[in-house]
Amino acid sequence: MSHQVGNEADDMEEEYEMEDADDDMDDEFHGRDAGGSDSDMDEYDYMNNRMQDTTAAQARKGRDIQGIPWERLSITREKYRQTRLEQYKNYENIPQSGEGSEKECKTTEKGALYYAFRRNSRSVKSTILHFQLRNLVWATSKHDVYLMSHFSVMHWSSLTCTKSEVLNVSGHVAPCEKHPGSLLEGFTQTQVSTLAVKDKLLVAGGFQGELICKYLDRPGVSYCTRMTYDDNAITNAVEIYTSSSGAVHFVASNNDSGVRDFDMEKFQQSNHLRFPWPVNHTSLSPDGKLLIIVGDDPEGILVDSRSGKAITYLHGHLDYSFASAWRPxxxxxxxxNQDKTCRIWDIRNLSKSVTALKGNLGAIRSIRYTSDGRFIAMAEPADFVHVFDVESGYEKEQEIDFFGEISGISFSPDTESLFVGVWDRTYGSLLEFGRRRNYSYLDTLI
Structure with a gap:
């Protein structure tokens, strides 16, 4: 993974240059610094971070789900969408990888509606600090979401529409508990690169190899450590899991080509696996025996989780990979992968992928399965999240269409909610969708 770190807006503009489709659209969609407001009230709401949310009822009456006032602009939504599709530049480490993968991609039937729009919350904004990492949104229940905003981790309750800060790393952070190997002096001004939350444990990874562990039901921080002092030490991904013995562990993937396992019962590192290239994402199989390893190489590796020994190499992708996920x-x-595809693999025959699912604009940077295995969601860098029906053999698809960079996606553990973090100077927000059931009377309650 690229190790350059900088202001998130600079990253977006540098890596995803796109000519403005329309001056009016640019003023409206990318901030009102130049005074694009039609009324004092609009400007007041904007300056006070009180831009209006959108509910399901309002969307059914025709309001744009992001609150974009298309009727006031000199470009239609359809025209702006077409311009984005034509002009958006996908970041590639291997040139033409997106074009090269197209011939292998599955043709899917679009138009399904598995998750219906529920709410867009404009006061909740998750920040992207590295353009290639998009795993900052985590749902721990149907209503509770954790995401990163600048130098803090926020909790959002979609039930009460309230947010609160659970971890601030802009200043000095040090553990309030003593554990062997814990860095008691802590860290100062940590730039958080990745986030995971599960069973009251929050783990934040940093750009300098930092790991900060906090239990949500305890005050302060429990554990701090620095995995590596390598010059290229970005913590790319963290996954929390419960071991066969019942102990809580997490796996951290790092740009120094290492994957490390931490035992949170003992508060110490329990394993360190090394690979030939920076590891961008790791996923542990449900039985805990296998790890998917993907990174700065077109090939992925399926390895034994204890020894790190390669079981098989995954051939098919044409560029670097940044996301992985196991079906339950x-x-x-x-x-x-950055070749614009999400490939599905079957461990019973890994000579080639089962299918390749294609994005519209760019790389597939975040993947999630529902806990019942019925659906898989894949997120592009911007504008599109795709939800596929796994039971149909990935034949049917819901395409969620909006505007803005995607900071992450997450299903709630009960599968009833899908959350999408949107990063944008003006329209940054948290989109929430609810699973559709065959009993439509429940829809009227939302």
Whole structure:
């Protein structure tokens, strides 16, 4: 993964240059610094971070789900969408990888509606600090979401529409508990690169190899450590899991080509696996025996989780991969790549992928399965999240269409909610969708 770190807006503009489709659209969509407001009230709401949310009822009456006032602009939504599709530049480490992958991609039937729009919350904004990392949104229940905003981790309750700060790393952070190996002096001004939350444990990884662990039901921070002092030490991904013995562990993937396992019962590192290239994402199989390893190489590796020994290499992708996920059945898994594809693999025959699912604009940077294995969601860098029906053989798809960079996606553990973090100077927000059921009377309650 690229190790350059900088202001998030600079990253977006540098890596995703796109000519403005329309001056009016640019003023409205990318901030009102030049005074694009039609009324004092609009400007007041904007300056006070009180831009209006959108509810499902309002969307059914025709309001744009992001609150973009298309009727006031000199360009239609359809025209702006077409311009984005034509002009958006996908970041590639290997040139033409997106074009090269197209011939292998599955043709899917679009138009399904598995998750219906529920709410767009404009006061909740998750920040992207590195353009290639998009795993900053985590749902721990149907209503609770954790995401990163600048130098803090926020909790959002979609039930009460309230947010609160659970971890601030802009200043000095040090552990308030003593554990062998814990860095008691802590860290100052940590830039958080990745986030994971599960069973009251929050783990934040940093750009300098930092790991900060906090239990949500305890005051302060429990554990701090620096995995590596390598010059290229970005913590690219963290996954929390429960071991076969019942102990809570997490796996951290790092740009120094290492994957490390930490035992949170003992508060110490329990394993360190090394690979030939920076590891961008790792996913542990449901039985805990296998790890998907993807990174700065077109090939992925399926390895033994204890020894790190390669079981098989995954051939098919044409560029670097940044996402992976296991289906809960432990038989199939998915990998997301800068070649604009998400490939589905079956452990019973890994000579080639089962299928390749294609994005519209760019790399597949975030993948999630529902806990029941029925659906898989894949997120592009911007504008599109795709939800596929796994049971149909990935034949049917819901395409969620909006505007803005995607900071992450997450299903709630009960599968009832899908959250999408949107990064944009003006329209940054948290989109929430609810699973559609066959009993439509529940829809009227939302």
């Amino acid at each position: 059945d432990g038989i199939t898994f998915a990998t997301g």
